[in-house]
Amino acid sequence: MKDLLSDKEVSTVISLLEEIYPFANCELNHRSPFQLLIAVVLSAQTTDIRVNEVTEELFRQYPDLDAMLELDEERLSVIIRKIGMYRTKSKNVMALCRKLKNDFGGNIPETFAELVTLPGVGRKTANVVLSNAFGQQAIAVDTHVFRVSNRIGIVSGSDPLKTELALMQRLPKEKWTAMHHMLIWHGRRQCFARNPQCASCGINDFCMMFRKAAVK
Ligand code: SF4
Structure with a gap:
């Protein structure tokens, strides 16, 4: 056969x-391309349900890039401690936020090549962001x-x-x-x-x- x-x-x-x-649609709760990007980075080897639980509090207190930059790795890791690899993810998210601010003027890049330069962002995350946040087929x-x-x-x-x-x-x-x-x-x-x-x-x-x- x-x-x-x-x-x-x-x-x-x-x-x-x-x-x-x-x-059928993205099951990670988000209200902006920035929130989607963070949620997808947090979702590695964790269920969307668990990510939604931690991002509910995270995004309520720190809804955008400037607010998130008030955090540091230690405080972020406390908020997201219920998900797997939370220490690595805290480190990546804070480095990602700093790179967005310093290299992209605070905007989420809209190309695959730029997205994968961000810490913690691989092919899967880049494609999810391109398709769900920017309407590109991926x-x-x-x-x-x-x-x-x-x-x-x-x-x-x-x-x-x-x-x-x-x-x-x-x-x-x-x-x-x-x-x-x-x-x-x-x-x-x-x-x-x-x-x-x-x-x-x-x-x-x-x-x-x-x-x-x-x-x-
Ligand atoms: S459940 Fe999966 S493996 Fe089974 S018939 Fe459907 S698609 Fe195929």
Whole structure:
């Protein structure tokens, strides 16, 4: 059995996911590109729910860059201590804020190349900010996008970067951001890392993993 869906099948998967998740969107609470950037940096290896818990207090007291620059690593780490790697993240966030102020005039850069120069910002964070804050089409590959897109057979990528590049090849550009959200929502609600709910999955007719399991 082949490993990848046909182009027609990929189109069908996109349509089905659009029906299942018409409101798929970023689940990190934010009110500005700055808040989104900070929330995404804090979200590494932590759930969005946990990030939203700490940013509720953080953004209430320190809603923008100038306010955040009143903090130091120690005080920030106390506020975000409920999330994983909070000391490293405190250090990165404060360094990121200083770089935004000193090198970008306090503005959030709107290019991938500039965003990844910020401390704590990698490909995934840059793509999330470009797509959600600035309306650019981008595919950020997190653990859900990686797992679900490979299980379905949209791509066959051995790591997140290969998966991102392959998804950009396989998906129409105007669907990149939407598919990023829908694959995350599907991963959180149906296609769990352990015990994916395949029997009730709305796209199981078009999923390579499900097809392979059926012929065993
Ligand atoms: S059929 Fe199973 S493995 Fe395939 S997308 Fe649905 S839940 Fe995931």
